[in-house]
Amino acid sequence: MIKISQIHKSYVTGQNSLHVLKGIDLEIGAGEMISIMGASGSGKSTLLNILGILDNYDSGEYLLNGLKINRLSERKAAQLRNKMLGFVFQSFNLVSFKNALENVALPLYYQDVPRKKRNIVAMEYLDRMGLKDWAHHLPNELSGGQKQRVAIARALIGKPKVILADEPTGALDSATSLEVMDILQEVNATGITVIIVTHEHDIAMRTRKTIRITDGNITEIVSN
Amino acid sequence: MFDLDRWQEIYHVLSKNKLRTFLTAFGVFWGIFMLVIMLGSGNGLQRGVTQNFGDMATNSVFIWTQQTTIPYKGFPRGRRYNFDNEDVVAIQHSVPEIKYLAPRMQAGGYMETNNVIRGLKSGIFNIMGDYPAFNKIDPLNFIKGRFINDLDIKDKRKIAVVGTRVVEILFKKDENPISQYIQIRGVYFQVVGIFKSKRNGEQADQENNNIYIPFTTLQQTYNYGNAVGFFSITSQDDIPVSVVEEKTIRLLKQRHSVAPADDAAVGHFNLKKEYDQMQGLFFGIRFLVWIVGTGTLLAGVIGVSNIMLVVVRERTREIGIQRALGATPWKVISQIIMESVVLTTFAGYFGLVIGVGLLELINFLLDSSGANTEMFVHPGIDFSVAVTALSILVFCGALAGMIPARRAVSVKPIDALRYE
Numbered sequence: 001m002i003k004i005s006q007i008h009k010s011y012v013t014g015q016n017s018l019h020v021l022k023g024i025d026l027e028i029g030a031g032e033m034i035s036i037m038g039a040s041g042s043g044k045s046t047l048l049n050i051l052g053i054l055d056n057y058d059s060g061e062y063l064l065n066g067l068k069i070n071r072l073s074e075r076k077a078a079q080l081r082n083k084m085l086g087f088v089f090q091s092f093n094l095v096s097f098k099n100a101l102e103n104v105a106l107p108l109y110y111q112d113v114p115r116k117k118r119n120i121v122a123m124e125y126l127d128r129m130g131l132k133d134w135a136h137h138l139p140n141e142l143s144g145g146q147k148q149r150v151a152i153a154r155a156l157i158g159k160p161k162v163i164l165a166d167e168p169t170g171a172l173d174s175a176t177s178l179e180v181m182d183i184l185q186e187v188n189a190t191g192i193t194v195i196i197v198t199h200e201h202d203i204a205m206r207t208r209k210t211i212r213i214t215d216g217n218i219t220e221i222v223s224n
Numbered sequence: 225m226f227d228l229d230r231w232q233e234i235y236h237v238l239s240k241n242k243l244r245t246f247l248t249a250f251g252v253f254w255g256i257f258m259l260v261i262m263l264g265s266g267n268g269l270q271r272g273v274t275q276n277f278g279d280m281a282t283n284s285v286f287i288w289t290q291q292t293t294i295p296y297k298g299f300p301r302g303r304r305y306n307f308d309n310e311d312v313v314a315i316q317h318s319v320p321e322i323k324y325l326a327p328r329m330q331a332g333g334y335m336e337t338n339n340v341i342r343g344l345k346s347g348i349f350n351i352m353g354d355y356p357a358f359n360k361i362d363p364l365n366f367i368k369g370r371f372i373n374d375l376d377i378k379d380k381r382k383i384a385v386v387g388t389r390v391v392e393i394l395f396k397k398d399e400n401p402i403s404q405y406i407q408i409r410g411v412y413f414q415v416v417g418i419f420k421s422k423r424n425g426e427q428a429d430q431e432n433n434n435i436y437i438p439f440t441t442l443q444q445t446y447n448y449g450n451a452v453g454f455f456s457i458t459s460q461d462d463i464p465v466s467v468v469e470e471k472t473i474r475l476l477k478q479r480h481s482v483a484p485a486d487d488a489a490v491g492h493f494n495l496k497k498e499y500d501q502m503q504g505l506f507f508g509i510r511f512l513v514w515i516v517g518t519g520t521l522l523a524g525v526i527g528v529s530n531i532m533l534v535v536v537r538e539r540t541r542e543i544g545i546q547r548a549l550g551a552t553p554w555k556v557i558s559q560i561i562m563e564s565v566v567l568t569t570f571a572g573y574f575g576l577v578i579g580v581g582l583l584e585l586i587n588f589l590l591d592s593s594g595a596n597t598e599m600f601v602h603p604g605i606d607f608s609v610a611v612t613a614l615s616i617l618v619f620c621g622a623l624a625g626m627i628p629a630r631r632a633v634s635v636k637p638i639d640a641l642r643y644e
Contacts, residue, residue: 049638052548054636054638055636055638056636075553078550078551078552081547081548081549081550083550087548087549093548095542095546097236102229107550109229110546110551158550
């Protein structure tokens with residue numbers, strides 16, 4: 001599903017150049033569930049952003065579902081993100097003025113699905129997350145766990161091939177963290193590739209493979 | 225297509241900081257409001273001044289005699305002379321560019337005691353001897369009856385056409401002046417027409433004080449021989465009146481032994497020149513109004529652009545989320561431009577409506593107070609100007625949104641998502 005080879009990425013600020021990724025090679029098959037671990041500044045988030053086409057890389061090659069991802073136009077990138085990828089963030093990133101239902105339906109809105117139709121689909125996904133009764137609540141009326149479940153529903157509604165989760169449990173207590181991990185595992189069980197960036201060991205243990213990154217290099221790949 | 229999500233977002237953005245939105249909108253509102261008020265007032269001024277010309281043909285020239293200033297052909301300077309009936313024939317013969325030629329003679333009225341009497345009532349009025357053509361050059365507004373006609377001229381009939389002021393003074397309120405007789409300088413004339421001036425203010429009062437009688441009647445009745453006091457001339461439609469003016473004056477100088485270089489001996493007034501000057505003045509005023517108005521409007525629009533920049537910055541993260549979820553750059557750009565256009569158009573529309581409303585109120589007050597304002601008549605703007613202003617607004621709104629919108633998508637999605 002994902003194949004990257006010799007990915008390099010540096011951040012240039014003024015005269016300083018920070019070499020964040022120093023030649024990453026990684027292959028992730030369809031339906032895999034892996035975690036990426038590393039200390040802060042190790043480059044794990046940068047890697048995830050490149051995988052999510054939110055950021056570009058300096059050199060190397062990135063194949064997503066056989067498609068070469070390199071210097072795409074913003075329009076093409078947006079369409080790919082919309083169709084292929086689902087994002088789950090640490091801070092949920094729900095749109096504050098849209099209710100849970102509208103938030104979930106947002107990716108379909110960008111596919112120009114009519115409002116009525118996308119709301120029906122969004123309701124199904126909310127129902128799967130057990131949030132049917134909260135559909136018309138605004139994000140600030142939901143608990144952290146509920147917000148993350150809305151975010152997961154939103155990530156799923158576009159029927160993506162890959163879910164990219166950046167510290168999905170970082171803002172949650174341990175009980176809700178477990179809930180969210182249960183959901184992500186269920187998602188993975190439907191055949192969707194799940195990639196989780198985390199620095200919590202027990203979260204990583206819930207995935208099938210853990211990739212450890214140190215100073216921009218993959219130092220360890222462990223099967224859990 | 226109505227896109228509820230889009231409008232929801234616009235509403236959210238604009239209502240988030242209501243005071244800021246209001247102040248920004250006020251800038252645009254004020255711009256268009258000022259533009260409307262200034263344009264409307266300019267139009268009012270123009271209408272007022274133009275109405276002072278009445279319905280007078282603007283391609284007219286008026287010619288009268290003055291004292292000579294240069295000795296010529298044995299005549300001393302300072303000589304007085306009169307135009308005469310032969311001049312009329314000569315002018316008609318040798319200046320074919322003339323459309324209407326109306327000789328006129330005035331019988332007193334100026335510095336006179338009561339010159340018109342009817343029964344026990346009397347008054348001082350201007351007595352004009354005129355040709356039918358005069359009503360073509362400087363049309364009057366007839367309430368009743370008619371103007372002088374060719375038969376009146378030919379038969380030297382003793383008929384009179386009187387202004388409303390004359391009627392007020394000489395007749396009772398319920399009397400019908402038509403067919404009644406009035407005594408003008410001791411001679412009885414029958415009233416055949418009543419008119420009201422088309423001008424406004426003082427000029428109207430003066431004109432309503434006039435009594436017109438046939439030119440030929442006046443010459444004979446009051447012993448003016450064949451003297452002509454005054455020529456009103458209109459040129460053919462496609463010929464500049466200055467041509468007629470020059471040719472006629474040259475001819476008249478020749479016929480009355482006036483030195484060709486003696487410009488002071490023949491008095492003349494070219495209405496066209498006056499009118500053009502006036503038009504130039506109004507063009508200048510309008511030009512200035514547009515510059516100042518659009519300047520003010522521009523300041524408002526720049527305000528909108530500024531605020532949109534702030535809004536975009538505030539919403540960086542939100543826009544980042546939308547882009548991560550698959551919003552294309554165009555979707556983001558069009559959204560921001562739309563917000564800007566909505567704000568501008570809404571504010572501008574209010575400015576337009578309130579500006580026009582104020583002008584209408586002024587109109588209403590002017591009308592209902594009955595003030596005869598000479599310089600300011602019916603202020604207001606044309607519908608087409610309003611439409612133009614609104615389209616400029618929409619365009620400016622789009623322009624104002626353009627820079628912030630570009631800024632919004634120039635940030636990488638990941639940087640937008642990280643933005644705190």
